[in-house]
Amino acid sequence: MDTITVTPFVPKEPRISESLKTLRTNLMFSGPSVRVIGFTSFAPGEGKTTISLQTAISFAQLGKRVLLVDADLRKSVLAGQLRLKTKVEGLSHYLSGLANVSELIQETDIPGLYIMFAGVRVPNSTELLGSENFARLIPALKDVFDYVVVDTAPIGQIIDCALMAPHLDGVVMVIDxxxxSYKLERRVKNQIEKSGGKVLGAVLNQVDTSHDRGYYGKYYGGYNYYVDNE
Amino acid sequence: MENRNEMEIDLLGLLLHLKSKIWIILLAAVVFALGGFVIAKATNSPVYTATARLYVYQKNVAPDGTAEVLDNSSLSIATQLLRDCAVIITGENVTGEVVGDLNLNMDAKALSKAVTVSYRENTRILDLSYTDTDPQRAADVLNAVCDEAAQQITKIMNVDAINPVFKASVPAANNSVDANKSAITAAIIGAVLAAVVIVVIFLMDDTIRNEDDVDNYLGVSTLAAIPVSAELKVVRPSRKSGKKKIGKR
Structure with missing residues (x-):
């Protein structure tokens, strides 16, 4: 199995890397027992996959052993985002009993970062993710990895995340x-909690900070000073 | 958590938002100004009213030939005289001649209706007026009516003189619309309208925009706010947005 090239996708812009570090830090503040973290959102395209990938990279950069699991079995975009040339086997193969987990974990060019892709797209993702196989998988992964980052399908459309939630240590809501409307996001939170999951918090994506100048005006300019001197 | 019955209005945010959209407001003002100007010019149809005043003089001669006596009865006779003059002035004999002489595009009856004659009691003064869409023509027609009437009245009624106190001069427009003022009014209306629409859209925005919204509406902590960036813009699945986006993207 070839090593997956991930390094080109690590952002260099200081504002972005700082915000990702903030995310990582706040996740770690959720407690030492929070090691399996799911990412969901209301709708597709809000940035779940991108942010879960970046979160996994972030943990790896701290020296942790991290596994990124692509659990969006219906419409996975991770492989596309990483520009994979060939189709790879993944989670759906394991859940269908067609492969062993060890065969599906891929190394990357970032030390400590591993990826389990979604595998072939399946229509019955909900059953697979609610199955015994998935329930058994998570504790097994926890033995091997420091952190497991799980990218899930948008919970506004597909219920899969809610089924996984009770097996995860927490779920992060990604919000574009x-x-x-806040009403939709409330539904996301309620759904996760109703299913026995725990909402760790929200990540705001694509935040337009230009109009904050009016509020924070003089405070904002000073920020660059710290970043440039790193 | 947000109460259904109240709404917190972020005034500073609203004003900043308005400021950021100032170009829309200005654009609306300009568009409305142009529209107002054009419409004002297009619908502007001024009319012009020419006025003239005549003095009717009839010597009051007693049957025995003695000179003029000015008493109450002679004044009332004067009023009656003026009434008679008015009838003749607007009569078709006069207007018919004028229509013919000036080659007007209306018939005698129409001109009769268009000329108004008024007088004041106990005077020998007649006020005439005529309204037309062309100022020069208004004056010319009224003067022609005065002249023709004068001729006929002196002939028919045996008055001694009927002289103009003033003839009709080319009048100014009655009710022209000032296109510039219309443009300014329209600009103000446009700007206000745009501002109102912007404010309403802002207030109706119930999306999650920032940490405060996450806190207020969702009651969870904000783990991070990732700025808009070209680096993180990766290929996304096509968005089937049936929902209309309100607010900034």
Whole structure:
């Protein structure tokens, strides 16, 4: 199995890397027992996959052993985002009993970062993710990895995340800023909690900070000073 | 958590938002100004009213030939005289001649209706007026009516003189619309309208925009706010957006 090339996708812009570090830090503040973290959102395209990938990279950069699991079995985009040339086997193969987990974990060019892709797209993702196989999988992964980052399908459309939630240590809501009504996001939170999951918090994506100048005006300029001197 | 019955209005945010959209407001003002100007010019149809005043003089001669006596009865006779003059002035004999002489595009009856004659009691003054869409023509027609009437009245009624106190001069427009003022009014209306629409859209925005919204509406902590960036813009699945986006993207 070839090593997956991930390094080109690590952002270099200081504002972005700082915000990702903030995310990582806040996740770690959720407690030492929070090691399996799911990412979901209301709708597709809000940034779940991108942010879960970046979160996994972030943990690996701290020296942790991290596994990124692509659990969006219906419409996975991770392989596409990483520009994989060939189709790879993944989670759906394991859940269908067609492969062993060890065969599906891929190394990357970032030390400590491993990826389990979604595998072939399946229509019955909900059954697979609610099955015994998945329930058994998570504790097994926890033995091997420091952190497991799970990218899931948008819970506004597909219920899969709710089925996985009770097996995860927590779920992060990814919100595309200024896009969805708060009522929809409330439903996301309620659904996760109703299913026995725990909401760790929200990540606001695509935040337009330009108009914050009016509020924070003089405070904002000073920020660059710290970043440039790193 | 947000109470259904109240709404917190972020005034500073609203004003900043308005400021950021100032170009829309200005654009609306300009468009409305142009529209107002054009419409004002297009619908502008001024009319012009020419006025003239005549003095009717009839010597009051007693049957025995003695000179003029000015008493109450002679004044009332004067009023009656003016009434008679008015009838003749607007009569078709006069207007018919004028229509013919000036080659007007209306018939005698129409002109009769268009000329108004008024007088004041106990005077010998007649006020005439005529309204037309062309100022020069208004004056010319009224003067022609005065002249023709004068001729006929002196002939028919045996008055001694009927002289103009003033003839009709080319009048100014009655009710022209000032296109510039219309443009300014329209601009203000346009700007206000745009501002109102912007404010309403802002207030109706119930999306999650920032940390405060996450806190207020969802009651969870904000783990991070990732700025808009070209680096993180990766290929996304096509968005089937049936929902209309309100607010900034």
């Amino acid at each position: 800023a200024s896009h969805n």
